Amino acid sequence: MTKIKIESLYVPPDCIQGDTFPAHVRWKAEEPIAVKLFLPEAIEPKEIYNVRPGGFVFEQNTLTIKQFEVDGYLGLVLKSKIYETPSVKESIKIVLEDRTGTEETTKEIYLFRPDIRILNKPETVTTLHESKGERLFDDAIQVKNAGDGTAIINLRTKEESKILKKNPQEIEQFVTKFLNNLEKNLNQLKSIFPAYSETLDEFLEFVKKPDLTKESLTTAKVVISKIYDIVTKDEEFLQEFAESLAGSYLSSLQVITEITPLVEYLKSLATSRILLLDSMSILEIPTGSNDFCAEMDVTDFALNAYPSCDVSLKIRNERKEPIRVPLYSLFKFIH
Amino acid sequence: MGSTIAASVEPAVRKVSSYALRTFAGLKEDFQVEGQEARIIYPENTLKYSAVFRITKSLLHRKKKFAHGKVVNVNVRSLIPLANLPEASIILPEGFEINYDALKSGDVYLLEAEYRIDDPRFVDALVDKIVSRDSPVGEKDTYWMHAQLKFLETFKRLLYTNVAIQDIDFAVDVSVHQDINISIPSYFRRRLNVIHEWIRMSDPRQAWRLSHDYVRLKRMEPSKIDVLEVISNLQNLFLSRNFRRFLDVKKDFRYHDCQRGTDFYEFPFPTWPKTMSVISRVNLSFEKPAADGFLIYKSKDFRKTVENIFQKPG
Secondary structure, eight states, X not given: OOOOEEXXXXXOSEEETTSEEEEEEEEEOSSOOEEEEEOOTTEEEEEEESBOTTOEEEETTEEEEOOXXXXXXXXXXXXXXXXXXXXXXXXXXXXXXXXXXXXXXXXXXXXXXXXXEEEEOOSEEEEEEEEETTEEESOOEEEEEOSXXXXXXXXXXXXXXXXXEEOOHHHHHHHHHHHHHHHHHHHHHHHHOGGGHHHHHHHHHHHHSOOOSHHHHHHXXXXXXXXXXXXXXXXXXXXXXXXXXXXXXXXXOOOOOSHHXXXXXXHHTOBTTEEETTTTOEEEEOSEEEEEOEEEEEEOTTOOEEEEEEOOEEEEEOSSSOEEEEGGGGEEEEO | OOOOOGGGTHXXXXXXXXXXXXXXXXXXXXXXXXEEEXXXXXXXXXXEXXXXXXXXXXXXXXXXXXXXXXXXXXXXXXXXXXXXXXXXXXXXXXXXXXXXXXXXXXXXXXXXXXXXXXXXXXXXXXXXXXXXXXXXXXXXXXXXXXXXXXXXXXXXXXXXXXXEEEEEEEEEEEEOHHHHHHHSOHHHHHHHHHHHHHHHXXXXXXXXXXXXXXXXXXXXXXXXXXXXXXXXXXXXXXSHHHHGGGEEEEEXXXXXXXXXXXXXXXXXXXXXXXXXXXEEEEEEESSOOEEEEEEEEOHHHHHHHHHHHHHSOO
């Protein structure tokens, strides 16, 4: 009968696929023990804490640890791959053993991710002569999140598209002014902190054109990480940087009524598990029949990149003049 | 796969631990130290060193300097009777000083000296903090939180076994967008849309048509509500003291504060949050190097509260 007493053993109940999650074991034992973790194929260890260098082996999905820096505690960070299926339950078996015997526990973790499906994409949509409530077109692209967790989507128009995505006028003015002010403030910041020039340039570039392609998301992670590293080491820079952002915003702020933001906000929310990144964008639609060539980029809160979906179609404007319609009116989000 | 190298943080830990060790050495020269502990206060990024000491011999009339570290706070208290002794200590430009004239032979005292830690990333380098970034669908959204010490051996060697890291902040972004969306009734949305278009309209004929639509919609509503009052009440839900009641923090963690989250990339409109950032706190120590807990967001209650805003008579 083993004398090992497990004081605490933790694996979180759930996690976004592709993201890291923690685990720990604490125990009391009369002599040194070994800890074994039997991991599913799609889960691997990323960090181990309180283990001597060379005190562990990872082979055939089993992590075996025999030498601890201080007995009684093991800390871990694990990471899952992205699965084919959006909802998966995996089991991790943890065994503590000494000469007298073993103590064994199995923990389950629910690994989830969003799963955006285009349920229906008409070849052509036509503007209605009079809008029926919120409907502006005779049909819509039906989108559903068939997975779990929140999907964050962004529409990216292709070069060949005759119909372009734009920010509504007052927003466009605001954004232009904000970016100009930000560039000016950041250039001043570069002269005070020349060592950070390159990172500040990367940051500004990224702010000007945020999108959700795999490259941009990778860049986003790198730029954010660099800025974080700098601001946590250099308090003076942190202060100046925060003031640059705040200053740019405040100096561009226009009087916007309470109502407009709420409307736009509500439109952006789509449905329970989908967030539109550029919800306030509008489409400028010339008269006649024109190609709207676009792709839907998808990510989640862990910034995983998912395959893009093509959402190209023809838009026929039967009104007498060009119109501007909100982007979201092309879509119907299904629960 | 990597294993973290403790050597990278050892110089910083050595520097911080030296404040406590040197103070202890100084106290031991003249007093009997009965007990001591060190706590790292996360929000302030300070090391708080506490020692209980007894005066076992006669003291010369003098002031003793403990000239190391940037001290932000120092306090000497007599334990029997329990009393603060403001005249017994002062902060110096470097370190602090104890005035022996304020102490009595045979008595027991508590010294508390708080040192500033220069490196703002000191604790983050010692602690692994992970929170869940999203929660699966359910009635109560649950977000787990976890903290663990990375270098227990370094801690033990260079600080004390009786050391703790106090009030480690954790921020969890709780999604609220889906609850607002579901709970706002469609007639209110239509009314908002009309007002919205109305504000932007420059063509008077269109404006007239919209005002006509607005009056018609208002007549159709189940209750007479004032749009601006509703918007104001909705905004108030996101105030810290109001949103607090939809939150519960369990196990090793405790609730500290909440505030509006930043909109995901949409910097021109910060007024309507898609997430609320909830700050919880936890302590870690040598005896308890890992802690876990979870935050519950009572989304059903929140939705009900939003719905009730539209039920109130105007």
